[in-house]
Amino acid sequence: MLFSTATGYALRALAALPEDGTFCLAKDLSSQLDLPGPYLAKILQGLVQASILESVRGPKGGFRLARPSHRITVGEVVAALEGPQALEGCVMGFPTCSGDHPCPLHDAWDAVKTQVTSSMTEATIRDLQLMDLRHQKEAEVSRGAGKKRPSPAG
Amino acid sequence: MLFSTATGYALRALAALPEDGTFCLAKDLSSQLDLPGPYLAKILQGLVQASILESVRGPKGGFRLARPSHRITVGEVVAALEGPQALEGCVMGFPTCSGDHPCPLHDAWDAVKTQVTSSMTEATIRDLQLMDLRHQKEAEVSRGAGKKRPSPAG
DNA sequence: AGCATTTCAGAATCCTTTTTCTGATTCCAG
DNA sequence: CTGGAATCAGAAAAAGGATTCTGAAATGCT
Numbered sequence: 001m002l003f004s005t006a007t008g009y010a011l012r013a014l015a016a017l018p019e020d021g022t023f024c025l026a027k028d029l030s031s032q033l034d035l036p037g038p039y040l041a042k043i044l045q046g047l048v049q050a051s052i053l054e055s056v057r058g059p060k061g062g063f064r065l066a067r068p069s070h071r072i073t074v075g076e077v078v079a080a081l082e083g084p085q086a087l088e089g090c091v092m093g094f095p096t097c098s099g100d101h102p103c104p105l106h107d108a109w110d111a112v113k114t115q116v117t118s119s120m121t122e123a124t125i126r127d128l129q130l131m132d133l134r135h136q137k138e139a140e141v142s143r144g145a146g147k148k149r150p151s152p153a154g
Numbered sequence: 155m156l157f158s159t160a161t162g163y164a165l166r167a168l169a170a171l172p173e174d175g176t177f178c179l180a181k182d183l184s185s186q187l188d189l190p191g192p193y194l195a196k197i198l199q200g201l202v203q204a205s206i207l208e209s210v211r212g213p214k215g216g217f218r219l220a221r222p223s224h225r226i227t228v229g230e231v232v233a234a235l236e237g238p239q240a241l242e243g244c245v246m247g248f249p250t251c252s253g254d255h256p257c258p259l260h261d262a263w264d265a266v267k268t269q270v271t272s273s274m275t276e277a278t279i280r281d282l283q284l285m286d287l288r289h290q291k292e293a294e295v296s297r298g299a300g301k302k303r304p305s306p307a308g
Numbered sequence: 309a310g311c312a313t314t315t316c317a318g319a320a321t322c323c324t325t326t327t328t329c330t331g332a333t334t335c336c337a338g
Numbered sequence: 339c340t341g342g343a344a345t346c347a348g349a350a351a352a353a354g355g356a357t358t359c360t361g362a363a364a365t366g367c368t
């Protein structure tokens with residue numbers, strides 16, 4: 001993976017949150033996604049501090065998105081957890097690598113940074129939700145349409 | 155950086171090795187490159203096991219390239235230290251992400267993998283050596299043009 | 309107001325990566 | 339052939355991130 005595990009957990013949790021203002025429990029999210037509960041809670045706290053989530057304590061409390069899911073970009077989440085300089089520096093760690101002294105992978109890596117940064121800025125949590133919904137839908141279909149054959153001979 | 159620090163150290167050490175069959179000491183490499191000596195030695199051992207370096211023990215021993223520098227690709231080194239699956243998996247760590255269920259960054263990441271893999275396969279240690287030589291050359295020039303005084307009082 | 313439920317915050321534990329240390333092996337000199 | 343110096347090689351320690359645990363604060367219900 002390109003990012004830390006915490007960032008991956010955060011994105012999966014955000015994608016699992018409902019779009020309406022319903023509060024969700026960190027515990028439920030962790031069991032639903034098979035993620036370590038207390039660690040996920042700690043990560044969600046970080047997202048609250050980054051104004052990506054809102055939390056309410058007490059009964060009927062929990063976490064919810066601070067904004068509509070299509071207004072939260074993947075890049076925001078990455079920046080909140082990985083820091084804004086996530087993709088900086090030479091690919092290979094050469095301290096002398098720069099625009100003046102480019103390493104052989106410098107240009108390719110530069111294109112990568114542009115591409116990934118652009119994609120992260122465009123992609124939103126809403127997109128992740130749709131992906132997950134699509135996955136669940138297909139799982140249902142395959143469950144109903146017929147059992148998974150070990151040898152798809154047809 | 156995209157890879158581990160060990161991989162970065164390995165690449166820097168390989169770029170510092172001479173192209174002829176001379177044996178170099180891990181100690182000299184570490185002091186020349188300002189890298190932790192015993193750790194670098196351990197990394198070099200891994201490169202020996204990957205048949206990228208050759209080592210000889212005892213006096214007049216040391217490490218040297220197992221092949222001409224232009225025959226060792228950056229990809230080989232990365233694969234030897236990071237494993238062959240270094241760039242596999244979803245960018246964001248989504249376990250359900252695949253060609254069938256692509257995440258929003260799937261295509262971009264796929265292009266990245268292709269691009270970086272290709273560059274790593276083409277770039278060789280020889281290219282890294284040339285980059286470093288170029289850097290040293292320019293450092294010399296700048297040293298001649300205006301010397302760096304310890305106390306630039308005037 | 310008091311109690312139960314729930315989240316937030318910080319400390320402690322575990323694991324991986326990074327770093328360091330000691331021992332095994334090799335070559336040269338006598 | 340033996341002793342000593344030099345070097346790699348593998349095991350042991352340290353550091354950083356990931357994970358888990360425990361305590362403190364806040365809210366809603368009675």
